Amino acid sequence: MNKILVVDDQKTVCYSIQRLLQSEGYDVLTASNGTDALSIINHKKPDLVIMDVRMPEMDGLEVLGKIKESHPDVQVIMMTAFSTTEKAIQAMKLGAYDYLTKPFDNNGLLIRVNGAIKARDLMKEVVTLDEIEDYEGERIVGKSPAMLNIYKQIGKVAPTDATVLIRGESGAGKELAARAIYHYSKRSAKPFLAINCAAIPEHLLESELFGYERGAFTGADFKKIGKFEQCSGGTVFLDEIGDMSLGLQAKILRILQDGAFERLGGSETIKTDVRIVAATNKHLEDMVKEGLFREDLYYRLNVVSISLPPLRERKEDIKELAAYFIKKFNRKLGKNIKGITQEALEGLKEHSWTGNVRELENTIQKAMVFCNSDYLSIECCENLNLQKIGSCASVEDAIENLVNLAFKDGCHERFQDMMSMIEKGMVKRAMELTKGNQVHAAKLLGISRNTLRKKLGEE
Ligand SMILES: Nc1ncnc2c1ncn2[C@@H]1O[C@H](COP(=O)(O)OP(=O)(O)OP(=O)(O)O)[C@@H](O)[C@H]1O
Ligand SMILES: [Mg+2]
Structure with missing residues (x-):
């Protein structure tokens, strides 16, 4: 049963609140001054304290400060006789859950009490970040039997020079696995070059991979060394290999068989020593x-x-992944979120995650932008209903929705978070729509290519 302490120097107020809350099934204690209240809190550990601001000796705000110092998890609702905004603001600043202006009706009190108790219950069941290592850069997270098996396979294949095909749905961590293979290979001191075969048009892909001779085609004013040549001794990661044209597939086959190729427009056969790691989410057998x-x-x-x-x-694995991403984005977003509530974690586990780890990562990042408390709660995640914005009738409606989200809980910093989220989203879409062509994407966004490169974090 949840325990509530009511503190007021007017005994009648204490009793009437006690009776009301007892009838709702709470275990209710009372105190008539701050000193008694602090001693009861120490010994009986209530979940919630409802306390008057104006009391003789120690005033309510002073007691509130002391409670939050020694028992930060205890929720406190303050009562004031006058609606002095100043006291209310001070109380909230000191960490009160809410405040009530006297006289108040029973319903208003019950709504706040139930809310505070729920918040307290959720805090009791939080998953903290203690168990997980600090974020020092990308790494593969997860201890499920399926992932342990993956680590074993990576460990076995990495030191060999074997070609590896990594399969899996979008966002499942194929590139991360490819980098791990490289990291643990004999070639780790040599380059690792990743090429996304789906993002680059065929003729460009061919010249990227194999290079060309001067005059090989109109505009080929100088000789270009391709990735396979640059990367000699290293590892080439061919991402989305299922999207490669049949013509290029033949050339890749030759590299695998003989380590040989010609530059575009050239007749000299060039030998290279690369290890190929490829990935696809396509069903290659079909x-x-x-x-x-x-x-x-x-x-x-x-x-x-x-x-x-x-x-x-x-x-x-969701629990560990969530903790890992919270640490990652605490650092990137300059936040200090301490963990996730059990309820939010259960919510994450119920989702089907068709976009896999990438979708989970994006969800956590967005929830953290909206989160104003110490722990990621289900409410932070529910705020993510951004599809609503997409279906707005006008730009004004969309902006209004964003402003409402940004102002929820009166947190001004969210305006900045929101601005940078919108900008990042627009840049990302522009790059997708132009299939990664920076010149076209910059034009679409109405900015210079240099500015775009900065926004993409390339400079
Ligand atoms: N097990 C994991 N631990 C930590 N982060 C992960 C894990 N799996 C994936 N990620 C992260 O999720 C994101 C997507 O991973 P990655 O790019 O490797 O997926 P992918 O399978 O190559 O996706 P796609 O098919 O869309 O290219 C990355 O930010 C990556 O760091
Ligand atoms: Mg990938």
């Missing part, structure tokens, strides 16, 4: 049947294949 993926390349790539399990099949 593509082979449909004639969209070369069978010989498929067998060459598939020598060792690592399949990352989707997040919904390893929900036990």
